[in-house]
Amino acid sequence: MSLLMSKQRIKAFLSFNSKIQRISKVQLHRMTKMFPPIREAKIDKKIETISTEPMFDHNIISSQHSGLFTLLPFGLRAVEKLINIIDAQMKKAGCQKLYLPHLTSTSLWKKSGRYDDCGSEIFRLHDSKNHEYLLSPTHEEAITSLVSSFQPLSHSNLPIYVYQISTKFRDEKRSKHGLLRSREFLMKDLYTFDKNLTAAKDTYKTIVNVYDDLFTNLGIPFKKVKANVGTIGGIKSHEFHVLSDVGEDSILSCTSCGFSANIDVLSDEHLNTCQSCGTALITKKGIEVGHSFLLGTKYSVPLSAQFKDEDGFHPMYMGCYGIGITRLLAAGIEVLSTENQLIWPKNLAPFKVCLIPPKRGSKEECASHWCYHLEYLINEIANYKDEVVVDDRLKLTVGKRYNYAKEFGFPIIIIVGKSAVNRIPMFELFQENNKMVLSQSDLLQYLKTH
Amino acid sequence: MSLLMSKQRIKAFLSFNSKIQRISKVQLHRMTKMFPPIREAKIDKKIETISTEPMFDHNIISSQHSGLFTLLPFGLRAVEKLINIIDAQMKKAGCQKLYLPHLTSTSLWKKSGRYDDCGSEIFRLHDSKNHEYLLSPTHEEAITSLVSSFQPLSHSNLPIYVYQISTKFRDEKRSKHGLLRSREFLMKDLYTFDKNLTAAKDTYKTIVNVYDDLFTNLGIPFKKVKANVGTIGGIKSHEFHVLSDVGEDSILSCTSCGFSANIDVLSDEHLNTCQSCGTALITKKGIEVGHSFLLGTKYSVPLSAQFKDEDGFHPMYMGCYGIGITRLLAAGIEVLSTENQLIWPKNLAPFKVCLIPPKRGSKEECASHWCYHLEYLINEIANYKDEVVVDDRLKLTVGKRYNYAKEFGFPIIIIVGKSAVNRIPMFELFQENNKMVLSQSDLLQYLKTH
Incomplete structure (x- = not known):
């Protein structure tokens, strides 16, 4: 039988x-x-982060040169899942996807004024005709110049929401912790163009809500904090942080009214108590995984992204919204995992x-x-x-x-x-x-x- | 009513x-x-190619700088469809997908000997620590070094078939015809590692058949021709050409026995009649959309990609197989379209x-x-x-x-x-x-x- x-x-x-x-x-x-x-996992684990060494040991990532990582088949599967989720969220919000060149002519950065502000973290190179390019860390200039090239645009063509998902470059001097701080990384960058500040503010609210939903759906605990506009510039800015001891930003939060800010934006007298309600602030370290900027006309004026209505030509009001895709994956794994076990953000294993x-x-x-x-x-x-x-x-x-x-x-x-x-x-x-x-x-x- | x-x-x-x-x-x-x-389509169409100007007019691509293109939403949708089709074909053939850094240390190219062979078409740059990198046009060195880093590998780990789809860079001096010859382009590059030449030749046959199927399924007429191994090197090589007057290669074909070769590989006495059957050869222009190389041990020896069996260590036998994704799309559109109408390869509209x-x-x-x-x-x-x-x-x-x-x-x-x-x-x-x-x-x- x-x-x-x-x-x-x-x-x-x-x-x-x-x-x-x-x-x-x-x-x-x-x-x-x-x-x-x-x-076999290596025995001599470094203990600075919970997840970086296991990600190497488990063939998720690999590195041949400082700050440069290969996404191995396991790692790329997770990243492609995250990309699909982000694509769906972006499209649901009415955004259209495109793909810009990685090389941006520095002539555009000279027009926007960013060329002088950005230091040695930008990779620069010359082509054989001695024209200077940079390996784009973000694409404000490139996208504004692209939009401008489709002149004349009318108010009925607005808003324009366009995004891409592509490799970005930054010559980090202190690249560390695997995908948390690398010199090449995948980023989703969305650029929005509105007819006035009110419309741009509405867009800002909409996209920030999309980010809230996205991080929540991934099961990654995060904090939205007031942030400095930095060299990208603009009117206001928020960062999305995953709180973790390996983070490099200091985040001050009020447990009473929910106020939260990067230490960068607070003046000395506001470092201890909440400027809204007076409660004592607590400080935690954060990994920046998303950043939103209400840019205003910082790029649209010098790069001539205008639209026409009955009153004539006006500069568009812009916003830009980034998510560090590889960093978000790594930060999610870092905060969810235990010492004995990797735990992946929801739907990303x-x-x-x-x-x-x-x-x-x-x-x-x-x-x-x-x-x-x-x-x-x-x-x-x-x-x-x-x-x-x-x-x-x-x-x-x-x-x-x-x-x-x-x-x-x-x-x-x-x-x-x-x-x-x-x-x-x-x-x-x-x-x-x-x-x-x-x-x-x-x-x-x-x-x-x- | x-x-x-x-x-x-x-x-x-x-x-x-x-x-x-x-x-x-x-x-x-x-x-x-x-x-x-x-x-509205522009009236002053250039007539060198059928499809390049319509691709600009119809918002499929855009260009701000010579040889650098943005894939606009229409164009990116087509490219993403092509990527999905290629992914499915690669995975069906047992290939695993990964994602290598775009920057490759030139130290690896010095080991393989390619650094001196490759001229000014390679973008080079230095990081802030004065280490030299290149923007990779292909990744033979990077992938061989990666495989080597997982030593010891045994014969039971072979074959290894790994591929990626990513932007590649080449500083073309005569970039023209839109996506047909650009300085940044999307490429699928597959690298294979076998235990001996016989196995590598079998792999070569398998992948060349996959390419045949792929181009056939897309409805893009193509010709597989004998080709020069060029600076990439190796034992033998085939190119996949879309025949078109705007192509830059000369392809000689025999209408009788089917022999076909790039003019580069033929000696002077074989330029007129077929070396196999003696029939007169006809010459056409071709756009190279795919390239396969049986590399042998050109990269595995200097970069130490070895495996171990009962007899000790042996170098792996490699192959590499590229498809220019953006070029394939553009070449397909070019040969299928008419003067009045773009016609997209099957399933790519x-x-x-x-x-x-x-x-x-x-x-x-x-x-x-x-x-x-x-x-x-x-x-x-x-x-x-x-x-x-x-x-x-x-x-x-x-x-x-x-x-x-x-x-x-x-x-x-x-x-x-x-x-x-x-x-x-x-x-x-x-x-x-x-x-x-x-x-x-x-x-x-x-x-x-x-």
Whole structure:
């Protein structure tokens, strides 16, 4: 009888495996095929941050040169998920996406006045015709010049909300903590153009609310604080901070009225008590993950971004709104993780499910086919398509692979283990601190609703 | 009766419009809201290429500085579609995606020997610590160094297929024809690492077949030709060319046996007759859109990308495989388009459907609601989600907007016109050279199957 079951199972396994191969749209993910190969975590961990070393150890990022990082396949999957979420939020807010060149002529920065303000943190270079360019850290000049090139624009063409997601460059002298402070980083930068200050202020409110929603939906605790406009300039500015001891900004907050500001904007007499309600302020360190600027006409006047109405030509009122995508991912991981376990912001784990088949040569090995069977069925659930990785390092015990999956932070871990050889096979599903032992149909039902 | 219908329709319109607004996942696309605003095509067209000027006129690309292009929202939509198609093909072939820094230390290029070979076409710069970097045109050194950093690797870790899609830089002195030859461009670059030459040759065959499929599926006519390995080096190389008079390479082809080569690789005595079968060769110009190299150990030896087996350490055998994404899009448009009409490669048009409601003040205006009704229903069809743009420039006649849509190359144009006021409203659907007059249900049925 048990031999018969085994034959049936082998047949089922083969049939399902070939079925999986035929589903060309789903790439099968196997730990043994992952580049780079999975490694043992290093023992000599630095303790400055909780997550930076584990992100190296777990093949999320890699670095060959100071401040320059490769997003490895695991890391890029997380980043692409974050990009998709941000794209959806931006488009919902009526923003249109474009893609500007990375090289900006310094002639534009001379027009805006930023060329002299920005120091050695900007990478500069000359082309073979000796024209000077910079590797853009932001694109206020480039986008304003672009908008201006479509003159004449009328008031009916406004507002214009345009954004891009691209690599930005900054020659950080103190690049550190992995993606938290790097010299190349992915940024979402939105630029808005309105017909007057009132409209620009309304836009500002709208986008700041979008940011609130975005960070909240990602499950990343953040604080919106008053900030200095700095070299980018403008009328007012807010920063979005993830509070963490590894942050480099000092954030003062009032526990009573909710007032919050970067220490940069407070005068000496306001450093101790809240300027709104007089309560004592508390100080925490913050990692800046987003920044909004009400720019006014700082760029539109020198770069001639105008519109026409019945009264003639007027400069547009601008805003700019950045999110450091790679930094946001890293900051989220840093504040959510524990010393023993990476925890990813909501919906950003590289794979939602890690499936663990039995060890080779173990008593449960005859149940291995259930693993690939489950892989197929879970991929059929819309929200889990392309979200399953099988840890097929069959030389390792299930326990060892479970520990790895836990450390890595896969939100759902499913073990095909001892109970999978039952007449009605049962599977162990782990999510957060819960363990469930479920039949196949219950397991699929659970996933459909989680 | 007609008044009653009209009231019902207005009610239906309002109800559907609010329903559309509630579908937060679908962004509504309106020509009047597009940035940049739609313009009249310029009369003084240059005639060197068929498509470059129309791509500027139709807000697909824009340029502020020589050889540097912005992908405007229409252009970026097409590029993102092409990226998704390439991603799917790469993943189907078992490739893993990562993202390397754009800056590569020139110390790596000195190790590989490419630093001296590559002339002034490489952008170079120094950081504030006077370390020299280049803006990578390709990443052989960077990826080989990355792979090497994960030593020790065993034969069981091979093959490694890793690719990225990112902006590449080349300081072209003769940048021209828009995206066909620009100084920043999007490229897909795949690097493969095998345990020996035989395995590397098998990989080469596999990837070249993937390229064949890709170009074929896009409906872009191409020719695979023998090519020079140039400064990238290696054992053998093929280029993928789109044949066009604006191409800069000379491609010699035999009409009898199918032999095809870039003129660069042929010795003088083989320029006239086929070296395989003796037939006279014909010469055409080609735009290089893809390039494959069997690299051998050119990079793995100097940069120590080794693996270990029972006999000790061995260098890996590499291949590299590029596709110029922005150039492929532009080359496809160039060879498919006519003088009066852009024609996009298959599945790459920025929107599949352009919907045209009646002119404001026209007799048909009372049928306008059907347009937004259709927009909603078409968005419900899986393949058409987010694929509808409404040309709501209601001041313009339907005819004028139809001509615009035709010139732009929307694959499907739907007019809500005279027949939409019938008791059973009928709509005009145009695809390629066919015109159909369809009821709502027939129209939806047609789209579901096309």
